[in-house]
Amino acid sequence: MAKRIALLATLLVGAQAALAADLVVVAHPSAAPVTKEQVADLFLGKGQSLTPVDQAEGSPLYAEFYRKATGRDVAQVKATWARLVFSGKAQAPRQLPDSAAVKKAVAADPKAIGYIEKSAVDSSVKVVLSLD
Numbered sequence: 001m002a003k004r005i006a007l008l009a010t011l012l013v014g015a016q017a018a019l020a021a022d023l024v025v026v027a028h029p030s031a032a033p034v035t036k037e038q039v040a041d042l043f044l045g046k047g048q049s050l051t052p053v054d055q056a057e058g059s060p061l062y063a064e065f066y067r068k069a070t071g072r073d074v075a076q077v078k079a080t081w082a083r084l085v086f087s088g089k090a091q092a093p094r095q096l097p098d099s100a101a102v103k104k105a106v107a108a109d110p111k112a113i114g115y116i117e118k119s120a121v122d123s124s125v126k127v128v129l130s131l132d
Contacts, residue, residue, distance in 0.1 A: 022118035023065055025129040026103065028110040034128045040070040042113060044080055045090035052093040053105050053114035061099070065115045068131040 025039050027050065034042075034050075041047035043054070043066070055062045057074070066077045084090040096102050099116035106112045107124035121127055 021061060021064065023061065023068060023115055023131040024118045024121060024127045025069070025113060025115050025131065026106050026121065026125040027113045027128045028106060029124070029126045030110055031113070031126055031128055034113070036069060036129060036131075039113070039129055043093065044070055044072075044077070045084040045092075050113040051109065051111050053102050053112050054093040054095045055099070055102060055115065056095050056097050059098070061115065061117070065131065069115075 025034065027034075031050075038047065038049075042050055043052045055065065057078075063074050066072050066074065070077070072080070081090075081092045085092055094105075096105060096114075099120040102114040102116050103120060103122070103125050106114045113128070115131070116125075118127075118130070
């Protein structure tokens with residue numbers, strides 16, 4: 001029984017690692033690189049130099065991005081945006097269904113910034129920050 005539990009635990013850890021995507025923050029090809037702090041500020045409503053574009057809230061990338069970029073979980077991010085929207089200080093980022101939609105929106109708008117899997121990057125966008 002203990003061997004089965006150990007095997008199951010090993011498989012779950014391996015599956016979790018396989019699901020974790022290499023995330024990159026992308027912007028229009030003319031954009032300058034950004035710091036992790038700048039990305040966190042933009043996606044938490046503290047900066048307005050660029051327009052953040054989010055993945056859908058239910059996406060596994062959404063939770064992973066906020067954990068890696070801001071150190072916050074989904075509940076904390078939702079609470080932050082609820083306060084900002086309620087107070088009228090900011091609008092939550094527009095959520096798009098997948099990386100292809102985020103990439104298309106970012107490629108079309110020099111002021112947009114988003115995040116996608118590293119494997120989805122092409123010449124239409126520029127990687128401005130890697131989140132390892």
